Amino acid sequence: MVKDRGMWLALALSLVFLPYALPQQKGASIERSLFDAVNRERRQQGLPALRWDDALAGAARKHAVHMAEQNSLSHQFSGEAGLPARVAQAGVRHSWLAENIAQGTSSGDIHEQFMKSPAHRGNILDSDMDAVGIGVAQAEGKWFAVEDFCKTK
Numbered sequence: 713m714v715k716d717r718g719m720w721l722a723l724a725l726s727l728v729f730l731p732y733a734l735p736q737q738k739g740a741s742i743e744r745s746l747f748d749a750v751n752r753e754r755r756q757q758g759l760p761a762l763r764w765d766d767a768l769a770g771a772a773r774k775h776a777v778h779m780a781e782q783n784s785l786s787h788q789f790s791g792e793a794g795l796p797a798r799v800a801q802a803g804v805r806h807s808w809l810a811e812n813i814a815q816g817t818s819s820g821d822i823h824e825q826f827m828k829s830p831a832h833r834g835n836i837l838d839s840d841m842d843a844v845g846i847g848v849a850q851a852e853g854k855w856f857a858v859e860d861f862c863k864t865k
Contacts, residue, residue: 742855743769743846745819750836750844750859753827757837762861768845771802772858775813779858780851785813799860808863810835815854822857835861 751761775798778789788794793801795811812832816822826832835841841861848857 742819742822742848742857746823746846746848746857746859747844749819749823750846753836759837759839760842762841762844765804765843765845765862765864767802767804768799768843768860768862769847770845771798771804771847772845772860773847773849774798775860776847776849776856776858779813779815779856780849780854783851785815785856787811787813795860799862804862805865806862807865808840810838810841810861812836812859812861813857815856817854819855819857822855826859835859 747762747764754761775792778792779785782789792798795809799806799809812826812835814822814825814832816825826836836859838861840863843862843864845860846858847860848855850856
């Protein structure tokens, strides 16, 4: 009987937390897919791969959440710190920064938008950059994506 109660408790807890875990897992999958796509584009141009930076990703995720909450794209919302301050608050030491933002239905959709935009494509293929952090957040069936690039000190 004790085993049955434990099983039921585990089932009940999984049902409570499952709605929160699935979007987070999907978000991590989209972030990874975007990271792979960035480095694939760089390799095709003979550029070194960017390394993943957890602190940059944290700053990117926070900004992606702001965009999702506003249901709008912006590099900076009223009352929000700008990119240099956001990454500094995350503990990133950098000498150069760039940011890509987009919204789409999938990682492929988002990456395609970045590559069709000369400015965003330029950030992805900037040979001075050596690190990237990517964050996504979902709202109303759309994914809001932020790619923060930097040249570390």
